[in-house]
């Protein structure tokens with residue numbers, strides 16, 4: 001359903017737009033600027049901004065928030081949301097509501113690029129806001145309460161042990177334990193976190209258990225270390241065991257230089273193969289898109305990797321016989337893969353962040369190409385905005401895609417018993433939109449998407465507990481439990 005948001009053009013957004021267009025004659029009134037929205041607006045500098053403000057904003061609102069005409073900056077579209085659809089709308093108009101525009105191709109491209117760009121800044125999020133709702137949440141298939149189990153300092157990922165305890169990684173380099181719903185004061189000691197990192201300072205990221213953990217005790221971590229050879233990081237997949245609250249039997253399985261200190265999610269399949277994501281956002285990449293590392297089989301970035309539980313490359317990986325190719329590559333052309341999960345049938349799913357639109361959930365197939373940065377439903381963060389190519393022969397299409405980007409993060413299939421009507425549903429967290437999506441799938445297609453929570457905090461990890469409840473971990477440090485009401 002299309003959301004009309006005429007009422008949104010309130011003081012805050014108007015102040016934002018006026019600030020962005022300082023060259024225009026000043027309006028004869030006092031503008032009250034809300035602190036959270038007065039920041040540089042990258043979209044305003046695009047060539048399409050001027051055309052939009054003079055030709056379109058009268059109906060679609062400043063920054064396309066919607067007024068008499070529909071919003072062009074949210075996820076709801078009547079006539080299709082690809083670049084081609086938007087271009088067609090501009091050229092053809094909608095008689096009698098919107099006249100057709102006789103623009104040059106360059107002007108149409110500029111407008112499309114501008115509309116894509118305003119998506120990014122539409123939702124102004126204060127990172128410090130953490131709201132855990134007290135009221136019962138009524139959703140389509142379940143009523144639930146949100147409970148705070150524990151609070152952490154910059155946590156990243158969690159996993160439940162067979163005995164019901166939870167292990168939680170804190171990016172500063174600690175591994176914590178929650179037992180019987182309580183955070184133990186003592187962290188696991190002796191994790192080789194390496195030298196302190198610049199930038200986001202993330203040292204430990206993700207955690208996974210060996211499928212035979214009950215027998216062998218192997219715990220897998222991804223660790224980001226500083227790169228002595230230059231900029232960026234070294235991403236490392238390691239395993240070890242916990243004995244008497246200490247990390248022991250440490251082994252490094254994989255390491256590679258990367259520009260991303262936020263991906264490296266791991267999941268095991270039923271046969272005991274370890275799958276790991278390594279992202280490639282391309283934010284500082286200046287070469288031709290078709291030569292990007294994500295499309296280069298010799299480079300681990302922008303890939304889903306598959307390895308034996310000890311890090312060796314399986315002989316049946318898809319590119320083992322291509323000279324120069326990295327033997328661990330399972331699929332390629334990925335952007336920032338922040339989520340990976342197997343469904344109950346053993347199909348591998350992956351979620352990734354796009355750029356200005358183009359967040360997606362994919363089914364991961366052996367040897368397949370996912371296109372980034374040549375093929376995407378988003379826009380590249382290029383200096384020259386270009387109309388994106390959403391489809392191409394030989395490139396996999398996402399099962400779910402979002403524009404604008406909620407910044408989707410981790411995901412989990414619900415297979416618990418506490419919420420019978422959630423069985424088999426895919427839950428995907430979102431950081432920018434601070435939301436949790438429930439996706440109902442049928443024959444590997446999305447049939448329903450529901451936002452079961454919004455505005456809580458940046459959701460970083462999602463998982464199902466041994467009690468059948470759904471658990472969330474947020475960037476603000478909350479470990480939350482969704483329990484039946």
Ligand code: HEC
Nearest residue numbers: 055056059069070077078079080086089090094097098111
């Ligand atoms: C006179 C008012 C008016 C103006 C001016 C106008 N539009 Fe529209 N536009 C509309 C209305 C109303 C619709 C919805 C039409 C419908 O669904 O029947 C629309 C629809 C659209 C859509 C499709 C939205 C969707 O949800 O699929 C796009 C894209 C669009 N306009 C872009 C533009 C651009 C770009 C400009 C400036 C070059 C512009 N419009 C100028 C009124 C206007």
